[in-house]
Amino acid sequence: MASLVAASSLRARLARRLADEAFVCRRCVHQRAAQSTPSTSRVSSLRDTPFLRAFRKPGHYQMRTQSSTASITPASPLGALGANIAARAPPRAPSKTSSWPETSSKGVAYWLLGSAASVFGIVIFGGLTRLTESGLSITEWRPVTGSFPPRNEQIWEEEFARYKLSPEFIMLNSRMNLEEFKQIYWMEWGHRLWGRVVGMTFLLPTVYFIARRRVSPAMARRLVGICALIGFQGFIGWWMVKSGLKDDLLETGQQPRVSQYRLTAHLGTAFVAYLCMLYNGLQILRQHRLLANPAEGAKLIQTLQSSPLRQFRILVTALTALVFVTAMSGALVAGLDAGLIYNDFPWMGQGLLPPKSEMLDPFYSHTSDQGDLIWRNMLENPVLVQLDHRILATTTFSAIIALWAYTRFRPSLKSALPRQARVGMMGVVHLVSLQVVLGISTLWYLVPTPLAAAHQAGALALLSGMFVLRSRISTPKRTVQLVQRAVAAQSSGSMAGKRGPDAMLKARLQSTLPQ
Structure with missing residues (x-):
């Protein structure tokens, strides 16, 4: 009986309240709500929602979000997990953008x-x-x-x-x-x-x-x-x-x-x-x-970092330096017109070497004690300059042929060498063979202009071939870093696409939680 009385009194109060609000204008309702509702209570007016107040008061939405985030009480395991991640995650540094491309x-x-x-x-x-x-x-x-x-x-x-x-x-x-x-x-x-x-x-x-x-x-x-x-x-x-x-x-x-x-x-x-x-x-x-294709690029880089290819790269670099020195010795020959003497090959006069008196002529020494006899004859005596060029050219040809044989008959290097590098090595062999033929022909025919110009072009072509070969067996560190970054981006993207947000959340947890 008491419960029935209480229910009836509650219905009476609600009816009176609805009747009052029905016959009161909307403006008065809002004024009454603003006077009776404290600032910390729930907003009752539809026109005074948090969304609208965020636009009317700049900065209010951000402050409200921060205060509400700080006052969240983890009432569930997922909430506790989110709070733990937020507490343990290190602060992110502001990203620095650069206008320079990678x-x-x-x-x-x-x-x-x-x-x-x-x-x-x-x-x-x-x-x-x-x-x-x-x-x-x-x-x-x-x-x-x-x-x-x-x-x-x-x-x-x-x-x-x-x-x-x-x-x-x-x-x-x-x-x-x-x-x-x-x-x-x-x-x-x-x-x-x-x-x-x-x-x-x-x-x-x-x-x-x-x-x-x-x-x-x-x-x-x-x-x-x-x-x-x-x-x-x-x-x-x-x-x-x-x-x-x-x-x-x-x-x-x-x-x-x-x-x-x-x-x-x-x-x-x-x-x-x-x-x-x-x-x-x-x-x-x-x-x-x-x-x-970062995946294939990473495999190629890993192949190039193998021990046989590292040794091969050192040999190619040394041979490139030898080709350059040989070309510069040819410039000395051209500057002294040394190609106009001893126009035979492999002989120089009666033998493979000219007389010693011609190779080390005291005329080219500028000191009384002849302390500069050797190096001045090597750089200023046309006879010795031509002999030096012959020796360097023969050494270069033999070394390149030996390197080509090394790539053919060394099983570990042959299996690891990429196809483009094998093609480049064969191209270098062809270029050095042509260069030897041009050099000998230039001597035999007393340095005619077409052959001499072709011989100089052959030197630069051979050096180009060595650089092309070197570029095919080496990768700069910056390129390696870019390829590794691209592979990592592809792997993370494929994991997110195949396994969904759960896999991303798990990966994030594993990276942030202490081991």
């Missing part, structure tokens, strides 16, 4: 290879300029105005008058007329103009690629270094020409030619610039190829 664009690689081809061409054209004895026809160095050739007969006469003052004209070409002078002038002018074109077509794209962030930071530094090397190459070129225009050549009666040291430095700098362009272009393409 990999350089493929367009940069193709541009580098095109620039390398241009440098290859100018090296061959420079050899032709030397072989036709045209290098001393322009006696001034004008980096800007020298880009324009003589435009009328008066300017041609002025250029010819300057050349008449040079030791080469006085001692060798005193009977040369203006038309003959024009032939050698065009050769040297074309060589210098090509050098300017190489510089501009490398400098301007370098600025563009760096400004547009098309290259990685490391590659940007390398491109700037190559630009500096090209500029230094132009300075060395004039420094070399200047050595053949000295007036003291007339007093000593020496052959008016450029210094063989400066010629070697000029050719060596061109080789280095070419190889830098070639190698970096190949590495960019190789990096994109490995990242296109």
Whole structure:
């Protein structure tokens, strides 16, 4: 009976409350709720929801979220687990974004290879300029105005008058007329103009690629270094020409030619610039190829890190250095015209070696005690310079053939060597064989211009083959890191796709909870 009375009284109170609210305007209801409801109680008005107040009061939603998160009491095992993860997880450092890409664009690689081809061409054209004895026809160095050739007969006469003052004209070409002078002038002018074109077509794209962030930071530094090397190459070129225009050549009666040291430095700098362009272009393409299929790339990198391939890589690097030294000894031969003596092979006179008196001539020593007898004869005596080049060339050929046989008959290396590396090794064998044939033919036929130019081109081609082979059996550390990162991203993505969010939560727990 008491329960019935209580229920009836409760229904009466609810009815009176509903009746009051039914006959009261909505504005009064809201004012009454705002006066009677404390700030910490539940919001009863539909127009005063947390969502709407978050937009009306900036920052309120974030503060409410933080306070509500802090006041959550883990009422279930899942809530306790979430609180444990939040407490144990280390604070995340703010991510630092960079506008530099991790990999350089493929367009940069193709541009580098095109620039390398241009440098290859100018090296061959420079050899032709030397072989036709045209290098001393322009006696001034004008980096800007020298880009324009003589435009009328008066300017041609002025250029010819300057050349008449040079030791080469006085001692060798005193009977040369203006038309003959024009032939050698065009050769040297074309060589210098090509050098300017190489510089501009490398400098301007370098600025563009760096400004547009098309290259990685490391590659940007390398491109700037190559630009500096090209500029230094132009300075060395004039420094070399200047050595053949000295007036003291007339007093000593020496052959008016450029210094063989400066010629070697000029050719060596061109080789280095070419190889830098070639190698970096190949590495960019190789990096994109490995990242296109990270799983296969990781397997290849693991294969290249095996013991047999590490030893093979050391041997290839040593042989590359030997090929470069042999090419530089050939520059000494060209600078001294040493190929015009002992035009037979393998004989030098009556035997394999020339007489000792010719190899170590005291004439080339500059000291009274002859302490510089050996090294000056090795670098300045045409007889010994040619012998040194023969020895280096024969050693290079034998070493490359031995390395090829090592890859064929060493089972561990043969099974581990990638197919591209085997093809590159065979290409090097073909190039060195061709180079030997060209070198011997150049001697036998008294250094004709076509054969001599082809022999110089063969040296650079052989060096290119060695660098291509080296790039196929080595991977830079940066590329290895990028491939490992790509493999890790693929593995995490595949795990999330196959096993769902539960697997991701489990992996997160294993990484955050103490072992």
